Amino acid sequence: VNAEVLAVGTELLLGQTxxxxxxxxxxxxxxxxxxxxxxxxxxxxxxxxxxALRAALRRADAVIVCGGLGPTHDDITREAIAEVMGAPxxxxxxxxxxxxxxxxxxxxxxxxxxARQALVPVGARAxxxxxxxxxxxxxxxxxxxxxxxxxxxxxxxxxxxxxxxPDLVARAGPASVIVSRVxxxxxxAESRVAELLNxxxxxLQGAAGGVTIALLASSTEGIxxxxxxxxxxxxxxxxxxxxxEAAVRALLGESVFxxxxxxxxxxxGAALAAVGLTLGLAESVTGxxxxxxxxxxxxxxxxxxxxxxxxxxxxxxxxxxxxxxxVVSPSAAMAMxxxxxxxxxxxxxxxxxxxxxxxxxxxxxxxxxxxGLVTPEGAAPSVRLSLQGDRDQxxxxxxxxxxxxxxxxxxxxxxxx
Amino acid sequence: VNAEVLAVGTELLLGQTxxxxxxxxxxxxxxxxxxxxxxxxxxxxxxxxxxALRAALRRADAVIVCGGLGPTHDDITREAIAEVMGAPxxxxxxxxxxxxxxxxxxxxxxxxxxARQALVPVGARAxxxxxxxxxxxxxxxxxxxxxxxxxxxxxxxxxxxxxxxPDLVARAGPASVIVSRVxxxxxxAESRVAELLNxxxxxLQGAAGGVTIALLASSTEGIxxxxxxxxxxxxxxxxxxxxxEAAVRALLGESVFxxxxxxxxxxxGAALAAVGLTLGLAESVTGxxxxxxxxxxxxxxxxxxxxxxxxxxxxxxxxxxxxxxxVVSPSAAMAMxxxxxxxxxxxxxxxxxxxxxxxxxxxxxxxxxxxGLVTPEGAAPSVRLSLQGDRDQxxxxxxxxxxxxxxxxxxxxxxxx
Numbered sequence: 091v092n093a094e095v096l097a098v099g100t101e102l103l104l105g106q107t108x109x110x111x112x113x114x115x116x117x118x119x120x121x122x123x124x125x126x127x128x129x130x131x132x133x134x135x136x137x138x139x140x141x142a143l144r145a146a147l148r149r150a151d152a153v154i155v156c157g158g159l160g161p162t163h164d165d166i167t168r169e170a171i172a173e174v175m176g177a178p179x180x181x182x183x184x185x186x187x188x189x190x191x192x193x194x195x196x197x198x199x200x201x202x203x204x205a206r207q208a209l210v211p212v213g214a215r216a217x218x219x220x221x222x223x224x225x226x227x228x229x230x231x232x233x234x235x236x237x238x239x240x241x242x243x244x245x246x247x248x249x250x251x252x253x254x255x256p257d258l259v260a261r262a263g264p265a266s267v268i269v270s271r272v273x274x275x276x277x278x279a280e281s282r283v284a285e286l287l288n289x290x291x292x293x294l295q296g297a298a299g300g301v302t303i304a305l306l307a308s309s310t311e312g313i314x315x316x317x318x319x320x321x322x323x324x325x326x327x328x329x330x331x332x333x334x335e336a337a338v339r340a341l342l343g344e345s346v347f348x349x350x351x352x353x354x355x356x357x358x359g360a361a362l363a364a365v366g367l368t369l370g371l372a373e374s375v376t377g378x379x380x381x382x383x384x385x386x387x388x389x390x391x392x393x394x395x396x397x398x399x400x401x402x403x404x405x406x407x408x409x410x411x412x413x414x415x416x417v418v419s420p421s422a423a424m425a426m427x428x429x430x431x432x433x434x435x436x437x438x439x440x441x442x443x444x445x446x447x448x449x450x451x452x453x454x455x456x457x458x459x460x461x462g463l464v465t466p467e468g469a470a471p472s473v474r475l476s477l478q479g480d481r482d483q484x485x486x487x488x489x490x491x492x493x494x495x496x497x498x499x500x501x502x503x504x505x506x507x
Numbered sequence: 508v509n510a511e512v513l514a515v516g517t518e519l520l521l522g523q524t525x526x527x528x529x530x531x532x533x534x535x536x537x538x539x540x541x542x543x544x545x546x547x548x549x550x551x552x553x554x555x556x557x558x559a560l561r562a563a564l565r566r567a568d569a570v571i572v573c574g575g576l577g578p579t580h581d582d583i584t585r586e587a588i589a590e591v592m593g594a595p596x597x598x599x600x601x602x603x604x605x606x607x608x609x610x611x612x613x614x615x616x617x618x619x620x621x622a623r624q625a626l627v628p629v630g631a632r633a634x635x636x637x638x639x640x641x642x643x644x645x646x647x648x649x650x651x652x653x654x655x656x657x658x659x660x661x662x663x664x665x666x667x668x669x670x671x672x673p674d675l676v677a678r679a680g681p682a683s684v685i686v687s688r689v690x691x692x693x694x695x696a697e698s699r700v701a702e703l704l705n706x707x708x709x710x711l712q713g714a715a716g717g718v719t720i721a722l723l724a725s726s727t728e729g730i731x732x733x734x735x736x737x738x739x740x741x742x743x744x745x746x747x748x749x750x751x752e753a754a755v756r757a758l759l760g761e762s763v764f765x766x767x768x769x770x771x772x773x774x775x776g777a778a779l780a781a782v783g784l785t786l787g788l789a790e791s792v793t794g795x796x797x798x799x800x801x802x803x804x805x806x807x808x809x810x811x812x813x814x815x816x817x818x819x820x821x822x823x824x825x826x827x828x829x830x831x832x833x834v835v836s837p838s839a840a841m842a843m844x845x846x847x848x849x850x851x852x853x854x855x856x857x858x859x860x861x862x863x864x865x866x867x868x869x870x871x872x873x874x875x876x877x878x879g880l881v882t883p884e885g886a887a888p889s890v891r892l893s894l895q896g897d898r899d900q901x902x903x904x905x906x907x908x909x910x911x912x913x914x915x916x917x918x919x920x921x922x923x924x
Contacts, residue, residue: 103543105534106723108527112548117522126520127555131529131546138544145562272523281618284579304581306518307659316523371816377802378795381816385794386899388865396822399788399798399814401807405851409813434822448805478613479638482803483661 091262092125094150096142098158098167099241100133111156111239111246118250121324122259123267124152134158139170147174147234152258154250157241159224161203171229171236172211179209185216185225192223217253221245228257235261269327270318273338274348276494280307283315286341301334310486312354315342347497354493355383361500362393362438367466369496370436371397372410372426374417375444375459379489395436400426409433410441418443418454420472423462431464439464442492444475446484459488461495467504508679509542510569513559515584516658517550519574528573528656528663534723538687539672540735541679551575556587564591564651569675571667574658576641578620588646588653589628596626602633602642609640634670638662645674652678686744687735690755691765693911697722700730703758718751727903729771732759764914771910772800778917779810779855784883786913787853788814789827789843791834792861792876796906812853817843826850827858835860835871837889840879848881856881859909861892863901876905878912884921 095115101107112129119126128149132142139158146153158167172179186208193200207224210216217226222245227238237254239246275283284305294300306314317334321327339346347357362369371380381397384390398409406412410429412422426441444459445451459475473495477487512532518524529546536543545566549559556575563570575584589596603625610617624641627633634643639662644655654671656663692700700722711717723731734751738744756763764774779786788797798814801807815826823829827846829839843858861876862868876892890912894904 102530103533103546104537104723105530105532108525108530110525113519113522113525115522116520120521127550127552128559129520129548133544135544142545270521270523281615304517305579306524307577314523316518368819370822373795373798375802376799377807378790378798378814378816379802381790381795381818382793382799382902385792385816385818385902388898390794391819394818396818396826397795397814397816398826399795399802399816400851401798401802401811401813402785405787405813408852409815409850433826434817435825480661481805485799485802 091151091258092127093119093152093154093258094146095126095129096139096146096153096155097129097131097241098134098139098155099131100135100164102131102157103133111241111243114243114247115154115156115250118255119258120268120270122255123320124258124262134164134166136166136170136173139167140173143170143174143236147231147236150234152235152237152261154237154239154254156239156246159207159226159238159240161201161207161223163203167238168206168209168211168227171214171227171238174236175211175213175229175231177211177213179211181205181208182210182216182225185210185218188219188225189223217249219245219249220252221248226253228253267322267324267327268318268320269324269331270316271331271335272350273315273317273335273342273346274312274352274354275315275342275345276312276347276354276490277345278313278342280305280313283313283342287315287338290337290341301330303338310483310490312347312490344498344501347494353383353387354490354497355387358493358497358500359384359387359390359393361497363389365500365503367437368393368395369438369440370395370430370434372406372430372439372441373397373399374401374406374426374442375446376442376485376489376492377401379485380440380442380492383489383493395434398430398433406443416452416454418445418452418458418460420460420462420474423460423472424464424469425462427462427464427469437466438496440492440496442488444484444488446481446488448481457484459484459491461492463495463499465499465503470499470504508568508675509544510536510571510675511563511567512543512546513556513563513570513572514546514548515551515556515572515574516548517552517581519548520550528658528660531660531664532571532573532667535667535672536675538689538733538735539676540687540737541675551581551583553583553587553590556584557590560587560591560653564648564653567651569652569654569678571654571656571671573656573663576624576643576655576657578618578624578640584655585623585626585628585644588631588644588655591653592628592630592646592648594628594630596628598622598625599627599633599642602627602635605636605642606640634666636662636666637669638665643670645670686738686741686748687733688748688752689767690732690734690752690759690763691729691769691771692732692759692762693729693764693771693907694762695730695759697730700732700759704732704755707754707758718747720755727900727907729764729907761915761918764911770800770804771907771914772804775910775914775917776801776804776807776810778914780806782917782920784854785810785812786855786857787812787847787851789823789847789856789858790814790816791818791823791843791859792863793859793902793906793909794818796902797857797859797909800906800910812851815847815850823860833869833871835862835869835875835877837877837879837891840877840889841881841886842879844879844881844886854883855913857909857913859905861901861905863898863905865898874901876901876908878909880912880916882916882920887916887921
């Protein structure tokens with residue numbers, strides 16, 4: 091069985107809303123072993139939705155449509171599906187009753203527009219709504235099927251998990267699943283990762299029914315190594331992937347900072363929580379970006395004291411006690427780390443200073459960043475980074491590098507004095 | 508002229524990467540007055556990319572393909588386009604030379620895979636690469652055209668802005684120049700902006716060959732009001748748009764914070780530079796996000812002293828001198844503003860504290876944010892905000908709100924004491 095995803099909404103084409111529904115469905119379809127070769131976005135236009143549905147049904151066994159089931163005059167997915175089915179729309183009394191109940195529970199009056207949401211093409215079945223007012227639809231078209239789901243992501247996900255994915259899996263019969271795992275890497279160039287993994291990739295190409303390895307690079311979030319595998323069940327795949335993950339980790343070592351959705355800031359937060367130490371930052375070139383990423387981790391208050399964003403040279407001297415002299419230097423980074431630790435009353439201090447451009451500063455070239463780190467055991471030598479890109483990319487890469495430095499230090503605390 | 512977008516990459520279909528390129532291009536196409544009716548995602552599969560390109564060329568005048576131009580064996584967009592053009596791929600010496608230079612500059616050796624990136628279908632033209640190693644392509648197919656752009660968003664955006672969008676606009680012909688201007692709004696709900704603009708929108712519908720007004724809303728970047736006009740020349744359009752901008756500003760007042768690519772942080776920076784005052788921040792809930800946005804403005808060191816990200820209650824008390832008592836309160840926000848001003852030696856102090864969730868804090872509901880502001884003339888009353896959304900959305904909206912508050916205060920300095 092293969093399925094396509096059709097996201098409906100002019101706001102998606104205009105870029106006012108980024109379509110995350112298709113990505114989520116794509117992942118779930120892969121996990122369920124259902125191929126998805128094409129995903130399409132179309133606006134709120136009857137003829138174009140009808141054309142997109144017909145084209146998708148020519149190529150695929152199933153189409154999952156997201157969006158356009160709401161109560162406004164822009165919401166026309168229901169009518170488009172009815173036209174493709176060649177079936178009239180009739181009110182479904184059970185669905186209508188549920189919408190009425192929902193309005194009564196909220197103490198509001200149901201409008202005629204909301205009654206439209208109870209229309210179901212003859213031959214189709216409504217998927218009862220649990221969260222919003224819009225029901226979904228399962229619409230047979232010959233031996234193929236159109237599923238319609240509401241656009242709001244939490245409604246869509248709930249309904250897809252409850253009815254659509256199980257229905258698709260049942261149609262596919264006993265089959266295999268595709269399971270992926272992503273290892274996230276920082277500190278190695280893409281070409282170096284490829285070189286290190288090459289023997290493993292070549293060995294796998296010889297093996298039957300094995301794991302495939304793919305590399306995805308991003309300048310600001312590092313490299314992702316995707317392991318994927320077709321298997322009879324997720325648990326069977328999980329065991330094979332455990333073994334493969336171990337093999338890849340043996341080649342890449344500690345440059346692997348996370349798995350799947352784990353972030354660098356999450357890894358640092360977990361490491362700090364594990365050792366029970368608090369962190370104080372002094373940021374110049376990153377301007378609060380390191381702190382902001384750490385604050386995005388729920389529960390950060392347990393291990394993050396704060397950050398002094400000392401952007402001016404005066405603030406570096408008066409707040410952090412950085413001595414006179416160049417403020418983009420290894421010794422300034424170290425003084426910032428010491429100052430942050432003291433001012434914020436933290437166990438660990440980290441200082442980062444550098445030049446993000448557009449122009450060089452104090453004779454230091456654009457992309458140069460110094461990072462200082464002080465732990466209860468003492469200071470580590472300052473680290474010098476040479477980063478590529480524009481102002482924003484340099485700041486983002488500096489942020490990732492600083493967090494990674496801290497992560498590695500927390501994995502290998504130095505001997506005490 | 509109408510254009511479709513084709514995003515290439517198996518990682519997009521599997522949901523490992525959310526396709527934000529299509530959304531960005533959709534927005535820019537709309538701003539350029541070019542229709543975009545369909546956006547498609549396809550995996551790294553030669554036959555399916557070829558089929559998707561052919562289908563798009565049947566429907567549209569132009570296709571913008573993103574992704575699949577990299578150096579690895581998965582990157583096959585170039586070959587698929589050559590097949591659709593019916594043209595062989597030949598190396599472009601200028602492109603090859605540039606790739607070689609880039610590797611030499613970085614002190615690295617160019618691999619044979621990177622040489623593949625210099626292949627160009629006969630009849631196509633390479634778009635020189637500025638950021639990454641992948642050049643883009645402009646590929647005529649009969650009287651239609653395929654544009655190929657690299658997948659990494661910053662490379663894609665730079666190349667699209669520099670070559671693809673101007674080329675598309677030129678194809679639309681001199682008689683059909685569409686010029687747009689976007690006014691950026693913060694502090695008003697979308698429905699309120701619609702209400703205020705309605706008389707003007709209705710008046711324009713009566714007028715011939717006039718300006719059209721459209722609203723685009725984003726939860727974290729405010730509302731954009733797009734004025735667009737078909738005219739004989741950009742300069743003629745500019746005059747009309749000047750008049751229309753004035754009319755819209757008269758209706759929306761000071762909630763207009765910028766035009767086109769002007770950002771809120773840019774507006775604040777310009778206002779600070781104009782009055783010659785420096786700013787010190789104290790951030791809790793935003794965790795450095797306000798500072799980070801201000802640092803992204805080149806030349807920020809002239810007016811930004813820094814920020815104390817006091818995430819823990821202790822840091823608020825010890826570094827900023829916030830008195831005992833609740834730290835998510837109007838008085839704490841004010842104390843933070845005073846503390847930041849003093850500690851950082853700045854003219855203006857701003858403090859922001861609040862609850863981003865997931866759980867409420869000190870009995871204060873999620874989304875509550877307090878903002879304090881102290882200028883040389885004295886303190887303004889603290890402002891309370893009630894923001895919607897998840898943790899990240901609340902932090903981003905808080906950041907915009909704080910910057911906007913400062914912008915408005917700088918426009919209307921209070922009388923001195």
